[in-house]
Amino acid sequence: MTTAETLSGVLCEVFEDDSIVATPEMTADDVDGWDSLSHINVILAVESKFRIKFTPKEILGFKNVGDMMKCIESKTQG
Numbered sequence: 001m002t003t004a005e006t007l008s009g010v011l012c013e014v015f016e017d018d019s020i021v022a023t024p025e026m027t028a029d030d031v032d033g034w035d036s037l038s039h040i041n042v043i044l045a046v047e048s049k050f051r052i053k054f055t056p057k058e059i060l061g062f063k064n065v066g067d068m069m070k071c072i073e074s075k076t077q078g
């Protein structure tokens with residue numbers, strides 16, 4: 001399973017919407033209900049699913065889902 005597919009599953013769970021498909025260009029504005037509180041839930045769910053930990057600097061640097069995917073991949077490949 002690709003990072004995008006796994007991330008899509010996480011987003012579907014967090015937002016209880018099976019139609020969400022994570023794309024690199026996706027931002028919080030593209031998902032109904034993605035606000036500051038749900039953003040924390042997304043980060044925690046992603047960290048749990050991928051067994052990684054983001055730094056505050058990394059989280060603040062995410063401009064879109066693609067940035068998050070790149071960070072996930074940098075932490076999981078090795």
